[in-house]
Amino acid sequence: xxxxxxxxxxxxxxxxxxxxxxxxxxxxxxxxxxxxxxxxxxxxxxxxxxxxxxxxxxxxxxxxxxxxxxxxxxxxxxxxxxxxxxxxxxxxxxxxxxxxxxxxxxxxxxxxxxxxxxxxxxxxxxxxxxxxxxxxxxxxxxxxxxxxxxxxxxxxxxxxxxxxxxxxxxxxxxxxxxxxxxxxx
Numbered sequence: 001x002x003x004x005x006x007x008x009x010x011x012x013x014x015x016x017x018x019x020x021x022x023x024x025x026x027x028x029x030x031x032x033x034x035x036x037x038x039x040x041x042x043x044x045x046x047x048x049x050x051x052x053x054x055x056x057x058x059x060x061x062x063x064x065x066x067x068x069x070x071x072x073x074x075x076x077x078x079x080x081x082x083x084x085x086x087x088x089x090x091x092x093x094x095x096x097x098x099x100x101x102x103x104x105x106x107x108x109x110x111x112x113x114x115x116x117x118x119x120x121x122x123x124x125x126x127x128x129x130x131x132x133x134x135x136x137x138x139x140x141x142x143x144x145x146x147x148x149x150x151x152x153x154x155x156x157x158x159x160x161x162x163x164x165x166x167x168x169x170x171x172x173x174x175x176x177x178x179x180x181x182x183x184x185x
Contacts, residue, residue, distance in 0.1 A: 013065055014161065016055035017093040017111070019123075024048055038069035038084065041076045049073045055091050058083045064132065065089045089130045089170070090161040092146040096122035096176070108151065110159070126159075126174040134167035141165040144172055 012018060025035050025043030033042035038051040050072040057063040060083070067088040070081035096105035098119045105121050114120060126146035145151070146159045163170050 011056055012054050013057055014055060014090045016091045018052060018054040019093060019125075020050055020052045022048065022050050037071040037073040037076060039071055039073075039076055039080065039082055041071070041073050043073055044075055047074065052081075053084075053091075054081075055088055056081075058086065061086055065130075067091065067127070085129075087129045087132065088127050089163075090128040090144075090146070092126045092159050092161075094124040094126075094147060094151065094159075095120045096124065108147070120179065122176055122178045124174065124176045126172065128161055128163070128170055128172050130163075130168045130170045132168075136167050136169045139165050139167045144170070146172070146174065 021038075023035075025047040026032070026045050035043045037043055037049055038053065043049050052070040054068050054070070055065055056068050058066040058068075064086055065088060066083035067085040068081045069084050094108040094110060095114055096108050097114060097116070098104060098121050099106045099115060101119075103121075108124055124147060128144055128146070142163050144161045144163055146161065151159065
């Protein structure tokens with residue numbers, strides 16, 4: 001998803017991806033509050049919740065980009081959505097798909113290229129964070145490939161983020177997450 005709004009007018013920036021995670025609160029009638037949404041609110045027993053993570057401008061912080069969370073938890077307190085991590089400038093996701101049914105991932109693709117969502121076994125997450133202050137020695141614009149040379153993006157692919165020549169220091173972070181409920185035994 002390249003643009004959209006969640007809860008309020010939180011518009012996605014820098015063609016960042018959006019991820020929605022669905023899960024349930026505790027399955028017993030008396031909850032102990034250990035299962036919480038992305039904003040830290042306890043989830044009522046047997047309640048389905050959707051947490052949406054996205055990158056948007058934080059109006060309460062000089063429109064600096066931030067990783068936000070919006071939750072559908074009925075027990076959530078304001079504000080919703082809320083910034084979680086300031087300085088996150090771009091987030092991209094690739095999905096590991098097992099296309100031949102052998103339990104091993106054959107390829108990583110953007111969400112739009114998944115052939116069968118039931119075959120997704122992992123998610124590669126990549127974020128670019130930036131400093132608040134202008135203090136970089138090298139102030140030239142430069143492209144950052146979220147997934148390195150092992151992923152060959154097509155022309156205009158959002159997985160190439162061009163860092164502007166604004167004098168901020170940027171750091172790239174990435175990880176791969178196995179989807180436990182889908183991994184073969």
